[in-house]
Amino acid sequence: MRNSLLKRRARKLFLGCLAPFVILASWEYLGRRGIINLSILPRPSVIMDCLAEMIANGQLKKHLLVSAFRVVKGFLIGGGVGLVLGVLCGLSNTWNDVLSSLIGILRPIPMIAWIPILILLLGIDEGSKIALIAIGTFWPVLLNTSRGIRNTDKKLLEVGIILEKSRSQMLTKVILPAAFPFIFTGIRLGVSSAWSCVVTAEVIAAAVGIGYVIMYARELLQPDVLLIGVLTIGVVGLLLDVVLLQIEKRALRWNEADER
Amino acid sequence: MGMNKSVDILGVSKIFSLDSGDLPVLGKSDFHIESGEFVSIVGRSGCGKSTLLRIISGLEIATTGEVQIGGRRVERPSVLTGLIFQEPRLFPWLTVEKNIEFGLHRKIEKTQRREVVEQHIALVGLSGFEEAFPRQLSGGMQQRVSIARTLINQPNVLLLDEPFGALDALTRIHMQNEILQIWEAEGSTMILVTHDVDEAIFLSDRIIVLSDRPGEIKKVISVDTSRPRDRSGPRFMEIRREIYTEFFEDSSLSIEYYV
Numbered sequence: 001m002r003n004s005l006l007k008r009r010a011r012k013l014f015l016g017c018l019a020p021f022v023i024l025a026s027w028e029y030l031g032r033r034g035i036i037n038l039s040i041l042p043r044p045s046v047i048m049d050c051l052a053e054m055i056a057n058g059q060l061k062k063h064l065l066v067s068a069f070r071v072v073k074g075f076l077i078g079g080g081v082g083l084v085l086g087v088l089c090g091l092s093n094t095w096n097d098v099l100s101s102l103i104g105i106l107r108p109i110p111m112i113a114w115i116p117i118l119i120l121l122l123g124i125d126e127g128s129k130i131a132l133i134a135i136g137t138f139w140p141v142l143l144n145t146s147r148g149i150r151n152t153d154k155k156l157l158e159v160g161i162i163l164e165k166s167r168s169q170m171l172t173k174v175i176l177p178a179a180f181p182f183i184f185t186g187i188r189l190g191v192s193s194a195w196s197c198v199v200t201a202e203v204i205a206a207a208v209g210i211g212y213v214i215m216y217a218r219e220l221l222q223p224d225v226l227l228i229g230v231l232t233i234g235v236v237g238l239l240l241d242v243v244l245l246q247i248e249k250r251a252l253r254w255n256e257a258d259e260r
Numbered sequence: 261m262g263m264n265k266s267v268d269i270l271g272v273s274k275i276f277s278l279d280s281g282d283l284p285v286l287g288k289s290d291f292h293i294e295s296g297e298f299v300s301i302v303g304r305s306g307c308g309k310s311t312l313l314r315i316i317s318g319l320e321i322a323t324t325g326e327v328q329i330g331g332r333r334v335e336r337p338s339v340l341t342g343l344i345f346q347e348p349r350l351f352p353w354l355t356v357e358k359n360i361e362f363g364l365h366r367k368i369e370k371t372q373r374r375e376v377v378e379q380h381i382a383l384v385g386l387s388g389f390e391e392a393f394p395r396q397l398s399g400g401m402q403q404r405v406s407i408a409r410t411l412i413n414q415p416n417v418l419l420l421d422e423p424f425g426a427l428d429a430l431t432r433i434h435m436q437n438e439i440l441q442i443w444e445a446e447g448s449t450m451i452l453v454t455h456d457v458d459e460a461i462f463l464s465d466r467i468i469v470l471s472d473r474p475g476e477i478k479k480v481i482s483v484d485t486s487r488p489r490d491r492s493g494p495r496f497m498e499i500r501r502e503i504y505t506e507f508f509e510d511s512s513l514s515i516e517y518y519v
Contacts, residue, residue, distance in 0.1 A: 158345075164337065254393045
C-alpha cells in the first residue's frame, strides 16, 4: 500500500518536472549554439548564477520582504472587509440589494485601472499600493462568503431552529461552519489576487519590491534579473497556493470532497 | 412522571399558498393523543402527514386551529418536543460527540456535560465512535446520533418523520426495536409518521390513517396486542389488511396489485 503510494507520488513529481526540464534543456542548448540572442534571453545557467548572487547579497530577500509585507497588510484589510460584507450580504436580502448594484459596477474594473485613481487619492506611497491589494482581495472573499452563506443547507438550519439556538449561535455554529469551504475558496483566490496586485502596483510606481525589480531590470537591460523577478512571482504564487491547500485540507478534514 | 405529555390537535388544517394558487394539504383534523402514547400516522405520499408533524413541532404554522402539548398552545419549536427527520441532518464538521453535545440546551458545567453526552452515546450504542465524523458512519449509525442529539434534552414528546425510511430492511427492524426500548425507558409521547404499515403496527398503540390530499383523518385503528409483537401473527395480519383496505378504497387499483 505505502509503497505504491510513494511510487505514484514519485511518478507525479517526475511528470510535473518533465515539461520545465525539457524547456530549460533546449533553451540552454540553443543558447550555447548561439541560436538565441543572449543579450535578450540569457541561458538558464547564467540566470542561475545571477539568482545565486541576488540571494547571496540579500537583494532578492529585501525586495521580496517588502512585497510580502504589502500583501499581508492589503490582504488583511481587503479580506476582513470582504468577509464582513460577505456575511451581511449572505444573511440579509436588504444588504444584498443595497450592495448589488455597486458590486455590479465596481467589480469589472480591472486592477490596473484603479491605480491612477488610487495614486490621486492616496498618493504614490504605500497607501495606494495597499489599497490596490485590498481591492483585489476584497472581491473573491466577498463573493464567495456571501455565496457560501446563501448556500447553507436549509435542513441544517431547521435543526438549529428545533434545538432553540439563538441567532448568534446559528451564525457561529451552523451558518459560518457550513459556509467555511466557500469562505476558504474566497481566501485562496484572494491571496493569489493580492499577490498579483502587489506586482501590478509595484510595476507602475515603486522604489522597492519585486515588481520594481522587474521594471528596473528592464530599464537597465538586465534580462537575467528581469527573468528572476518574473519567475520569483510565479514560484511564490505557487508556494502560497500549496500552503493554503494544505491548511484547507486540515481545516476541512470533515469534508467529503478531499477524501477522493 | 406526573407530567402531562398529551398532544391535542384542534381543528388543524394547512393550505400552502403557491404562485399557482392555494394548495390545501391538510383538511381539518381533530385528535387527542394520551400522555405517553405511541401513535403512528400513515398515509400515501403527499397526504400531508409530514406537514402535520411539522405543525405539531412548531416548525410550520397551521392555517386554522392549533396544537396543544400538555394543555399549552404550541407557538414555536421547543427542545421539549423532539423532532427526528428522515435524514439524520448531522453537522458534517462535528464529531459524533460534538453533534450530540450541540443538541444539549440546558446550561450545565463541563464535566457534567461530558457525562450526559457520554450517557446518550451509550444509549444509542455508539460508544467508541465519539471521535468519528458523520461521513465515517453508516446510515443507521448516523440516525442514531440524530436520535441521541434529540433525546439529550429529555423531550416530553418525540416526533419521528419517517426516521427509518432511508435504511435497509434489517437495520430498520433493529432501529424499531431500539425506539421501543427508548420509549419504554423515557416514557415520552411518540408520534411517528411512516408509510411502512408494518412499522406502524409493530410500534404503535394507535394508528391514524390519513386520506389522500388534502389529508384528513380517515380511520383510527387501535393495535390491541401486547409487545413485543409478532410480525407474522394473525392479529398483525388482520390489522395490516384493514389498513391496506383503507389505503386503496378510493383508488381504482386493486389491493392484489400492490401487496
